Every structure is written in C-alpha cells, then in structure tokens.
Amino acid sequence: xxxxxxxxxxxxSYTVFAQxxxxxxxxxxHSRNREKQPLTDVTTWYGRVGLGxxxxxxxxxxSLYGIPYSGNVSYDNTGATINSFSYKKASLNTGVNASxxxxxxxxxxxxxxxxxxxxxxxxxxxxNGHNLTLGGNLSDLTITQQAKSPIxxxxxAVFQTQVANKLQAYARLGLVLPINTKVNVSVNxxxxxxxxxxxxxxxxxxxxGFNGALGLKYEAAANLKIFAEFNVMSLSxxxxxxxxxxxxxNGQPIPLGQISSTTTTxxxxxxxxxxxxxxxxxxxxxxPFSNAGFMIGITMRx
Amino acid sequence: MKKILTLALxxxxxxxxxxxxxxxxxxxxxxxxxxKTRPNSTWYGRVGIGxxxxQDGQSTNGYGTPYSGIANYTAxxxxxxxxxxxxxxxxxxxxxxxxxxxxxxxxxxxGIELAGQFNxxxxxxxxxxxxxxxxxxxxxxxxxxxxxxxxxxxxxxxxQTGDEGLNVYTRAGLVLPLNTKMERNVQVEYLTxxxxxxxxxxxxxxxxxxFGVGYTGAxxxxxxxxxxRLWAEVNVMSLSxxxxxxxVKSFSQDGYSIPLQYITPGTINYTQSGSYDPHTDLAxxxxxxxxxxxxxxxFKI
Numbered sequence: 133x134x135x136x137x138x139x140x141x142x143x144x145s146y147t148v149f150a151q152x153x154x155x156x157x158x159x160x161x162h163s164r165n166r167e168k169q170p171l172t173d174v175t176t177w178y179g180r181v182g183l184g185x186x187x188x189x190x191x192x193x194x195s196l197y198g199i200p201y202s203g204n205v206s207y208d209n210t211g212a213t214i215n216s217f218s219y220k221k222a223s224l225n226t227g228v229n230a231s232x233x234x235x236x237x238x239x240x241x242x243x244x245x246x247x248x249x250x251x252x253x254x255x256x257x258x259x260n261g262h263n264l265t266l267g268g269n270l271s272d273l274t275i276t277q278q279a280k281s282p283i284x285x286x287x288x289a290v291f292q293t294q295v296a297n298k299l300q301a302y303a304r305l306g307l308v309l310p311i312n313t314k315v316n317v318s319v320n321x322x323x324x325x326x327x328x329x330x331x332x333x334x335x336x337x338x339x340x341g342f343n344g345a346l347g348l349k350y351e352a353a354a355n356l357k358i359f360a361e362f363n364v365m366s367l368s369x370x371x372x373x374x375x376x377x378x379x380x381x382n383g384q385p386i387p388l389g390q391i392s393s394t395t396t397t398x399x400x401x402x403x404x405x406x407x408x409x410x411x412x413x414x415x416x417x418x419x420p421f422s423n424a425g426f427m428i429g430i431t432m433r434x
Numbered sequence: 435m436k437k438i439l440t441l442a443l444x445x446x447x448x449x450x451x452x453x454x455x456x457x458x459x460x461x462x463x464x465x466x467x468x469x470k471t472r473p474n475s476t477w478y479g480r481v482g483i484g485x486x487x488x489q490d491g492q493s494t495n496g497y498g499t500p501y502s503g504i505a506n507y508t509a510x511x512x513x514x515x516x517x518x519x520x521x522x523x524x525x526x527x528x529x530x531x532x533x534x535x536x537x538x539x540x541x542x543x544x545g546i547e548l549a550g551q552f553n554x555x556x557x558x559x560x561x562x563x564x565x566x567x568x569x570x571x572x573x574x575x576x577x578x579x580x581x582x583x584x585x586x587x588x589x590x591x592x593x594q595t596g597d598e599g600l601n602v603y604t605r606a607g608l609v610l611p612l613n614t615k616m617e618r619n620v621q622v623e624y625l626t627x628x629x630x631x632x633x634x635x636x637x638x639x640x641x642x643x644x645f646g647v648g649y650t651g652a653x654x655x656x657x658x659x660x661x662x663r664l665w666a667e668v669n670v671m672s673l674s675x676x677x678x679x680x681x682v683k684s685f686s687q688d689g690y691s692i693p694l695q696y697i698t699p700g701t702i703n704y705t706q707s708g709s710y711d712p713h714t715d716l717a718x719x720x721x722x723x724x725x726x727x728x729x730x731x732x733f734k735i
Contacts, residue, residue: 218707
C-alpha cells in the first residue's frame, strides 16, 4: 500500500511537473513570440496615482461680472477713458492636480478606467480696476476668484502599445463629470462714499466635459510602472447661483440677516430680471475649467 | 492509356506549377517582409464627414453681448431694464465637418497621422435685442456672427487594438488653426430716430484671431473589408482663440451704402495690454471647441 501511494505521489508529482514544464515552455514560447506584449497587462486590474500641474487652455478673459478674471485696468479721472489695461486668459481649473484611478485592461491594448481628479491648489485670479464708474461714482475695485478645490470623475477608455523593452505608449480618452466646481469670490470696492467688501460662493449647473491624455509608462518592477503624461481637459460650467457669505461696510461686518437678498440665481433664460438691483434671474455666462497639463505617477497591478 | 498519361502529366504539371507558384509567393513574401524595417507598417489615407456640436462654449462676447438668443428690454427715458431673455451657448466650430488625412502605421497598434479638418457649413449665431438704448437711442438690433469656413491642421498619434476585422481606436493630437476668421453682421433699427436722424444702419465686419494651439481626441471603431476600412467615431476639440483685429467690410445707413473711407474707426486692433486709442480695444476669447460624430473610410496608399 505504501509503495502504491509512493508510486501515485510520484506519478502525480511528475504530472504536475510535466504540466508546469509545459506551461513554462508555452509561456516562454508565448513570451518570445509576443515579447512586446507583457502578460502582466493582459486582463488585469490596476490602480494609478499621479500628481501634476495644469495651465490655462481654451480659457476665457471675462468673468460672470463682464470684467476680466485677471489683470488691471485704469481709467482717467473722468472714468470715461482707459489709460491702460493689461489682463490674461483664465481657467479656474489650473494649478496642482492629483489623480487617483482604478482600471481594468481587457487585453494588451485596451482597457477602461475610472479616475477622480482633484485640483489641490487652484490658481487664484485677481482683477484690479481703478476709476471704474460704478453706481455713478468712480471706484477702485478688486475682485478675486478661485475655484474651491474642483473635483472631477473621469471614466475613460485606455489604449496602449509596447514601444520598447519595458516602455509603453498609451492614450486615454474620457468624459469629465464635474463633482465640485464651486468658486470663491471676494470683492472689495472703495468710492468717495465709503468702502464695502463681500465674499460669495458661486455654484454651477452640471455640464459634461472631455479629457484626454498621451503618455509613456516604464516598467520599474514586476507590478509597478512609472508614468509621465500630457493631458488636456475641455469643460465649461455655467453659473447657477451666487450665495453671499459675508458682507462689511467700512470695515464693519454686517450680519447677513440684515441683507435683503443673499442669493442671486443665474439662468440661460428668464423674465422680470433687474440687473440694477440684482433681483430676478440674471443672464448666466460660462466659467472656464479647461486646461492642459503634465502629470507623473505610478500604476500598480492589483 | 495515352489520354490517361497526358491527363496525369497535365495534373502533375499543374500540381508542380501550383507548388512553384506557392513557393515563389512565399519566397516573395518572405523577401518583402525582410525588406521592411517594422512588421505591418503601412501608409494610409482617410476621409470622413460628420457634425460637430457646441461644447465648452461661451454665451457672450468680450462686450458681454450674447452670441445667440434674444433679450427684451424696457427703455424709459435714459434708463433701461431687462424684462426677459433667452440666450444660448455658442461655439464657432460647430457645424458640418469634413476631414482628409494621411497617416503611417508603425505596426498594427500605433501610428501617426496628419489631418486637415474643414468646417464646411459652420453654424450661424444670431442675437436679437429689442427696445434697448444704443448710444442713448432706443433701438432694436440683430447681430449674426459666424466663422468663415474654419480650417485646422491636426497632427496626431493613433492607437488601435489591431489591424484585422473589427477594431477600436483612439486618436489624440494638436490643433493648429489655419483659418479662424469670422464675420459679424449687425442690423440696427432706431425706434425714434438715431444720431443725425438716421432710422437704420447695417454693417458687416471681419474678425481675425491670434494663433493658438488646441487639442483634439477621437474614440472610434473600424471594420476592415477587402479593400477599405470603414470607421465611425466620436471626436472632441478644445480650442479658443483670442481676437486680434476687426475690420469693417461694408456699411450702410437708411439703405444707402457708405464708402469705407468715411467709416471711423474702420479697423480695431484688439490687445491684451495697452493704452487707450480709438483703434484699440480689449481682446477677448472666441470659442471653437466642439464635440462631434464622424464616419468615413480609410485605405492603404
């Protein structure tokens, strides 16, 4: 019986060994034939984290208030003639971006991914106006606008191909679903009658955007790749609402309960609106969130 | 017997000939493939037609005037108030798109391409304002703005899942605008008479933009037949240009044409910084982004 068991075990071991040898042979042969397509990328889950910086792309000059997001304008003492002006295009989704993603490759060349992108340090834009005519007075006006940590969900299709040993080129194309596109606004106005200042938060209606990336991945270890990419995002959001958060006159805070209206709504169509006192729906305008940027990071096989 | 021998010889000859042909074909193929530096590299041409919709658009121009829609005002003496409005988003590259491209696949999965993209029927945007004050005079106006056949050159990288049968592909590239000129036609009707008693005026201007680089991407499927490859894709373009110059092309008052030398300023230069000048104004961005669908075919060249 003992001998029989020994023989069975030996046979079993041989079978396992033979299967392993055959698998190794096939794998080696497969690897030789398809050495440019590592098996690690065939039907596998992966995670991706990255950090980068984005610049204004397809941006705008004017904000919701009809004046530039960024720059200076100076009028003469009559307020009728511009002495000088200087301003820049703006996008509220520029600055330091971080990305966290999970994806699945369905073969060596195509996959799907879901990413969350966070603008962790959005650019702040400031406009300074001198001798602007506001309410019949010559005013010095400063407006600062900054997105409040924009967050986007990005489902995307991923394409990749081997370009050299351990080096892959890839492209990603996806939708941008904005989760947070709120914008902080700070206004400070001084004219001969005094000074007022307020802060407000603008929120936007949902709109769909697009995102694309081109990059290279280097296989640093068996389950770890380092990537560097160039990416773009195309998105503009339309302001829906502006809520007053604080208000002061001549440096003295005024309780919001004493303000007749703390919310202004913005729409693409409406009636009975009065731009002079801000009552009724106001005509909305687009807020630019498009950008172009670079990102580096790692992908890990899960 | 003779007939059988002849037939057998003929069959044998045919068999030998077939073998020889197959050998020659194989040898020729092997030699050809050895000549190639990369497997399955090939040149191709691509043509397509599609439609682009406004995406990442804007609603107003640099003066805060909507590109598209309607606004009704109530003018009362020297004051005016907006009674109702309806505005639309706009992109000047929306409309019927045609593309012609040539590319080179380095292997079955990666290639590069250079395309020319033409907006052959750009969307025209009209904004109507009623009973507002224009330089202090109550007026109605209608402003139509459209791009004059935008042309873009697009160098791009192509990635695809394979070369045979049905495949998925993506394309990502730069957009180099060759032509982003626009035309604006303004018709004004003064409700109670305008400057110097005129009742109406109409003028047309041409706007040109500074060069600016944009980006494009496409996601599509292709099916290879014996002779051509059929494809269908969704594509996006992200581009905004900055207005540089506006020139008056025609001007009329009360139906009478006015020679352009009498129009001041006939040309306005737009800049991002400067000082006051009647011929200088603040530049603003113009939206050319879109999302579209396109179908076409590609072929080896």
